[in-house]
Amino acid sequence: MAAARHTAARTLPSLLRTLSKSTIKPANQPLPSLRRAFSLYDQINLIDNVPEDQLRFQGYTDTGFTVNGVKYEGSLLCIGNLLMSWGPKKFSEITADSLSILQVIRPTPEILILGCGRHIEHVNPELRNFIRSIGMKLEAIDSRNAASTYNILNEEGRIVAAALLPSGITS
The missing domain is CATH 3.40.1230.10 (MTH938-like)
Known part of the structure; x- marks a missing residue:
C-alpha cells in the first residue's frame, strides 16, 4: 500500500504538467445565443400563423x-x-x-x-x-x-x- 502511495506521489507532478500543457484554450468565438438555440420555437406562433382558409x-x-x-x-x-x-x-x-x-x-x-x-x-x-x-x-x-x-x-x-x-x- 505504501508503495502505491509513493508511486502516485512521484507521478502526480508530471501528470499535472501534462494536463496544463494540453488544456484547451477557449476560442475567441462567442457562445451560441439561446435565441438561436430556440429558434424553432420562435417560429411557431399559433396566434398569427393561421392558414388562409381557417377562420380566426x-x-x-x-x-x-x-x-x-x-x-x-x-x-x-x-x-x-x-x-x-x-x-x-x-x-x-x-x-x-x-x-x-x-x-x-x-x-x-x-x-x-x-x-x-x-x-x-x-x-x-x-x-x-x-x-x-x-x-x-x-x-x-x-x-x-x-x-x-x-x-x-x-x-x-x-x-x-x-x-x-x-x-x-x-x-
Whole structure:
C-alpha cells in the first residue's frame, strides 16, 4: 500500500504538467445565443400563423367582430370555417329555428359555442335539448370568450360551431 502511495506521489507532478500543457484554450468565438438555440420555437406562433382558409376571430366591438382582418357587424354563425351573418339581435331571439341549419351540416360539429353577448345567459331547456338532439354539446359563455374558444378549438382541427351575438348585447 505504501508503495502505491509513493508511486502516485512521484507521478502526480508530471501528470499535472501534462494536463496544463494540453488544456484547451477557449476560442475567441462567442457562445451560441439561446435565441438561436430556440429558434424553432420562435417560429411557431399559433396566434398569427393561421392558414388562409381557417377562420380566426381577431377582435370584437359592441356591435360586431373582426374575422381574418374583415370587420362584420351584427351576429355571426360559424360552422367549421364557414362564416355567415346570423339573424338574432338579442339572446331571447336564439331559438331552435335560428339554429336549424345545424341539423343539415355534415359532419356534425361536436360542440356549439354560444356567445351570449356581454354576459353569460341561462339557456332554456328546449334549446339545450334541440342542440343535444343533433348530437352536439353546448357551451354558453360571453361572446368575447366564445370567440377565443372557437379560435382554439378550430385551430386544433376540431369540428366546431359558434353562434355569436355582439358583445354589446345585454339581456
